[in-house]
Amino acid sequence: MFASDLEGETALRAGLRDAGRVVVKFGSALLTSPGTGLEHARIRSLVDDIHELLDAGHQVVVVSSGAVAEGCVRLGLDRRPDAVSDLQAAAAVGQVGLMAIYEQLFVARGRHAAMVLLTHDDFAHRERYLNARATLNRLVSAGVVPVINENDTVATDEIRFGDNDTLAGLVSNVVEADVLVLLTDADGLYTADPRQQQDAPMVNFAAANDRQLDAMAGPGGAFGRGGMVTKLAAARLAADGGAHTLIAPGRLERVISRLLAGERIGTLLAATVAPRDARKRWIAGLRKSKGCLVLDAGAVSALQQGGRSLLCVGVRRVVGQFQRGDVVRFEDENGQAVGQGLVNYTSAEADRLIGVPTAGIASVLGYVNEPELVHRDNLVVYR
Ligand code: GLU
Numbered sequence: 001m002f003a004s005d006l007e008g009e010t011a012l013r014a015g016l017r018d019a020g021r022v023v024v025k026f027g028s029a030l031l032t033s034p035g036t037g038l039e040h041a042r043i044r045s046l047v048d049d050i051h052e053l054l055d056a057g058h059q060v061v062v063v064s065s066g067a068v069a070e071g072c073v074r075l076g077l078d079r080r081p082d083a084v085s086d087l088q089a090a091a092a093v094g095q096v097g098l099m100a101i102y103e104q105l106f107v108a109r110g111r112h113a114a115m116v117l118l119t120h121d122d123f124a125h126r127e128r129y130l131n132a133r134a135t136l137n138r139l140v141s142a143g144v145v146p147v148i149n150e151n152d153t154v155a156t157d158e159i160r161f162g163d164n165d166t167l168a169g170l171v172s173n174v175v176e177a178d179v180l181v182l183l184t185d186a187d188g189l190y191t192a193d194p195r196q197q198q199d200a201p202m203v204n205f206a207a208a209n210d211r212q213l214d215a216m217a218g219p220g221g222a223f224g225r226g227g228m229v230t231k232l233a234a235a236r237l238a239a240d241g242g243a244h245t246l247i248a249p250g251r252l253e254r255v256i257s258r259l260l261a262g263e264r265i266g267t268l269l270a271a272t273v274a275p276r277d278a279r280k281r282w283i284a285g286l287r288k289s290k291g292c293l294v295l296d297a298g299a300v301s302a303l304q305q306g307g308r309s310l311l312c313v314g315v316r317r318v319v320g321q322f323q324r325g326d327v328v329r330f331e332d333e334n335g336q337a338v339g340q341g342l343v344n345y346t347s348a349e350a351d352r353l354i355g356v357p358t359a360g361i362a363s364v365l366g367y368v369n370e371p372e373l374v375h376r377d378n379l380v381v382y383r
Contacts, residue, residue, distance in 0.1 A: 009205035012244065012270055013262040019178040021059045021140070022260065023243075024050065025168035025234075029185040030250040031066040037073035038066055038097060042251075046183075047105040049256045050145065054111070058260065059140045061175050062113075062147045063168040064102070068159065070094030087159050091152035102147050114139050116148045119155035123170045124288045124327070133174050133282075140175065165230035169237030173285035180238040181259060182231050183250030188267035189228055191216050208232075208239035208269040232269075239271035240284035240380070273383065284380045289327040289340055291320025291347055293373070300332045303339060303381045309372035310341065310379060312353035312361065322347045324369065330379075341379025344370040 026046060032038055050060050068087055071094025072080060081087060095115075102113040116136065122128045139146045150158040150167050158164045165182065172180045192200035206213055213232055228247075235245035246259050248266030259265055295303075299314020310330065322328055323346055330338040345353065349365060350373060356364055358371045 005205060008270075009264075009268060012205070013264060013268060016179060016244070016246075016260050016262055019058060019260060021061070021175055021177045022053065022179045022181060022256075023061045023063060023168055023172045023175065023177045023238075024181045024256055025063040025164060025183065026065065026250060027163050027165075027182075027184050028065040028069045030183055031064065032069035034069075035073070035078070037070040037094070038101060040101060043101050044105055045253065046250065046256075047102065049254050051106075051109050051111070052254065052257045053260065054143075054145070056257070056260075060145055061136065061140065061171060061177070062102075062145055063164050063171055064098060064147050064149055065158070065164045067091040067094035067098050067149055067152065070097045084156050084159065088152050088156070091149075091159070095149060095152075098149070099147065102145075106145055112144045114144045114146045116146045117151035117153075118148060118167065118171070119151050120157050120166065120170065120287065121155070123174065123282075124286055129174065129282055136171075136175050162230040162234075165234040166237065169234030170285050170287075172234075172238040172243045173241035173281045176241065176281060177238065177243045179260070180234065180243050180245045181256055182234060182245060182247045183255065184231070184247060185250065186228075186247075187249045188247050188265075189213070189216060189231070189269075203267045204264065205268045205270070207272050208235045208245060209272060213269075235269040237285060237287075239269065239273070241281035242271050242273055244271050245269040280380055283327070283341060283378065286327045286340065289320075289329045290322035291318065291326070292329045292331055293318060293343075293350070294331050294333060295338060296333065300330075300338055303330065303379070304383070307376060307381075309376040310374040311358055311371075312350070312356045312373050313358065315350065315354050315373065318347055318350045318354060320347060328374070330374075337382055339379055339381040341374040343374050345373060 031043060053060050068091045071090030074093050075090055099115045106113045122132055136146055148171055150164060152159055158167055188202045190200045190202050231247055238245050246266055246268055248255055248259055293315050294317035296314050296316050302308040322343060324344055325342055327340055328343045329340045332338055352364055361368050
């Protein structure tokens with residue numbers, strides 16, 4: 001059912017060689033072996049591949065796991081601990097070893113790696129987001145390769161669920177990547193769990209937002225935290241910002257260079273929207289919304305077809321508590337997600353403004369923050 005658009009796939013894969021900015025994510029299962037920690041030879045060949053990409057003119061940002069696994073070895077733990085604080089401690093110890101290898105391998109070819117530790121919250125605060133964005137842009141334009149990991153000391157999202165898959169999706173938005181490459185120990189995304197159904201075919205190509213994919217992404221593998229569920233979620237985050245995602249086997253020689261040369265390897269999950277400007281990408285990447293605005297059909301079509309701002313008159317219900325500037329989701333009356341944006345009024349104000357025409361805001365509140373509830377520059381609409 002996904003193999004039908006061979007022409008579309010071929011064209012898209014051929015276009016990958018023009019990708020400017022590429023985010024490459026390495027999972028723990030790829031970089032480490034149970035009991036012995038980081039696999040130096042594997043990391044060396046991946047970094048060689050990145051050097052090749054950089055020499056060809058691509059800009060590369062790395063998202064790397066492996067700190068927890070390496071830290072466990074360094075601390076003499078014979079298995080992954082259960083307590084989150086133990087995992088966080090292991091991450092802190094292991095991160096040192098992880099960066100030491102990257103730095104050594106990049107310096108050997110006259111380049112530098114930079115350690116960047118981020119949390120999901122950094123993407124939800126406008127100021128921190130802008131700081132991270134500015135730093136990463138500066139590093140990349142200076143020819144430095146940022147190596148990003150979750151800041152496991154203060155955050156546990158990826159330790160618990162994702163093994164940096166989600167982080168990689170968010171990073172793709174921040175750096176305005178054209179392509180996100182998720183390297184893993186599997187060949188790609190299969191239509192069923194290949195450990196249970198050996199002849200399950202692999203998906204070569206699909207739209208990232210294709211709902212049929214949901215049923216295929218089984219729960220996480222034995223190693224690392226990330227299964228295909230989080231990879232699919234990362235691909236969708238990346239697609240929100242206009243980036244295509246490749247899920248491919250990290251053990252294949254020169255796999256990243258070959259992918260970007262258009263070779264048919266792994267799964268390509270295509271973004272169906274054109275790349276948006278940076279602000280829109282950031283808004284699309286924000287995940288921790290504070291509330292929801294339920295919209296009437298007129299408002300939904302004004303957003304979807306007209307590219308308009310969201311006005312109070314089109315709001316039917318206000319759910320949750322939020323402040324001015326917070327991210328709120330938009331839903332239609334059937335509970336379907338329509339989009340999200342930065343709201344100009346608090347939830348208490350918005351509640352009083354339900355169904356109020358713009359000209360009536362002053363008489364209801366006694367003041368006007370802005371004529372729109374959410375300005376069109378500050379919202380994204382899902383399609
Ligand atoms: N950020 C973690 C790491 O680098 C995630 C992987 C895990 O939880 O094992 O190790």
